[in-house]
Amino acid sequence: MDSRRMFTQYLRRYWRLITLGLISLILVDTIQLFIPRVIKYAIDSLTTGEATFSLLLKYASTVFLLAIGILVFRFGWRYFIFGTARRVERDLRRDLFAHLESLHLHFYKDHKVGTLMAHLTNDLDAVVMAIGMGLVTAVDAVLWSSFTIIFMLLINVQLTLYVIIPLPLLAYLTFYFSRQIFTRFERVQSSFANLTSTVQEQLTGIHLIKAYNETATALDKLKRSSLSYVSRNLSFIKVYALFFPLVFFIANISLALLLWLGGKSTILGTITIGDFVAFQTYLGMLMWPIMGLGYTFTVLQRGRASWQRLYKLFATKPAIKSPPHPVKPKHPIGNLAFHHVYFAYPDQPTHYVLKDINLEIPKGTFLGIAGEIGSGKSTLALLLARMYDPTDGRITFDGIDLRELDLQFLRRFIVHVPQQTFLFSTTIRDNIAFGNPTASDEAITHVCKLAQIYDEIMEFEDGLNTVVGEKGVTLSGGQRQRITLARALLMEPEILVLDDPFSSVDSEHEVKIIKSLCDHLRGKTLILISHRLNSMRFMDKIIVLKDGTIVETGSFNELLLREGVFFDLYRKQQLKERIWKNL
16 A cells, blocks of 8 residues: 555545535635625725614624634634544554554664654654644635635736736745755654654663763763754754745735735725725735645645655564464464474574574473573574564474464463563553453462562562562562563463573572472473573473574483583583682
């Protein structure tokens, strides 16, 4: 779907409201044009001496009734058109956020959060302005100016033609400046996105900045982003600021022509004083749509630039999604298997992180995955959770390729706890119940005890209702990891994939957690990635990765007796622990 057709779809949803708004706007524009006519008749009656109290009351009552009509219909177009613009904004924000949720993990490596936030705020505001004020001023510029010129022609054709002489010049200036405004506004928006991203990054890493005493460096980086934003804004403002004075200058040229030629016609009796006053009023009314013409181009160009940026996001296709006709097993067992799996990340398509992985994981298996840093352990876990798809080969669930399964079903059945913990800025209870909001307090307490975090939570003044702050900043690393584990356990998964979940937990707690997990998950599948190889002794089977390839397979004791890669890793780890104890 192209950009224009997609945008039109959002407007079609509310075509009735837009139609009512346009009808109200046209009626307002039309009614306003009759007021100068009434004033003309009133002035002419006064100058000719034909005016009476009853006649003047009639003219005043007519103006009053017209004013009521303007009041009603002006409310109507504001409500229907501006209201529709806000409804479209709501739909766009909802759909864009839902689309961003569907995009693959690698997308977020290439797009900064600050930039995406700018799209969801500034760009959406510009699109809303184009729909609301842009539509109104466009209609006014075309219809109101046309109707006004018609009423002016009814007074005096020759005078009208003289007064509108400057309008072609205005049209040219509008065309020229609108292109300049469009180009420079795009640069401003790009710079604003960069500034937002910089601020978000600096605030997120404020602890690190303070710890390394780099506040001056961070401030300097922000200053550079701010200066770039200000510089581009000034470039935009120069064009924007020059445009409107030129419009007013041209408007005053028309006014000067009216005073000269219109005044002469009044003296000569070609037109009446009432005609002159009405003509002057119409000229004033004509100036608004003429000035609005420039504003219209500005708003529409800004809206078009912002919509193009939003459309680029919408046009990004999710790399991971459910197939058109997904398979939903009625009686899933949970047997997993890797069949000649190769994988390379999108930004390095020739560098395979995993190579020819062949592995069977029957239901109920406790599988440990060991290996040095960069051997492909976390990547294998990401493939199981289908955060990525294999570059070659396939992964099967009960003999079905993961790519054929319904994604929601898969991620309910297989729960993945990544290396990096993340907690929302809310209560501990809400964080644990994130994937299961209807869970009872008893269930939450149970998983907290399994994760060996319950006693520590109860030590807080508010217990489970303790607010943890942004990203769990008020908790220690070990506490965050155990709360994350409790969150996963509350999902009651059939397959639990833990990617180094105890790196910030002391050895004593780690052993207790693994023992309780093994008891709790008996009959279910546990896949554990850990740099602490002692925890692997509780696993039924261990695979050892090296350079993306499985080099060893066996139980904990079997691998130690083999004195291969696993043995070397274990011996080095034991040596490090002894050194630390002696320090």
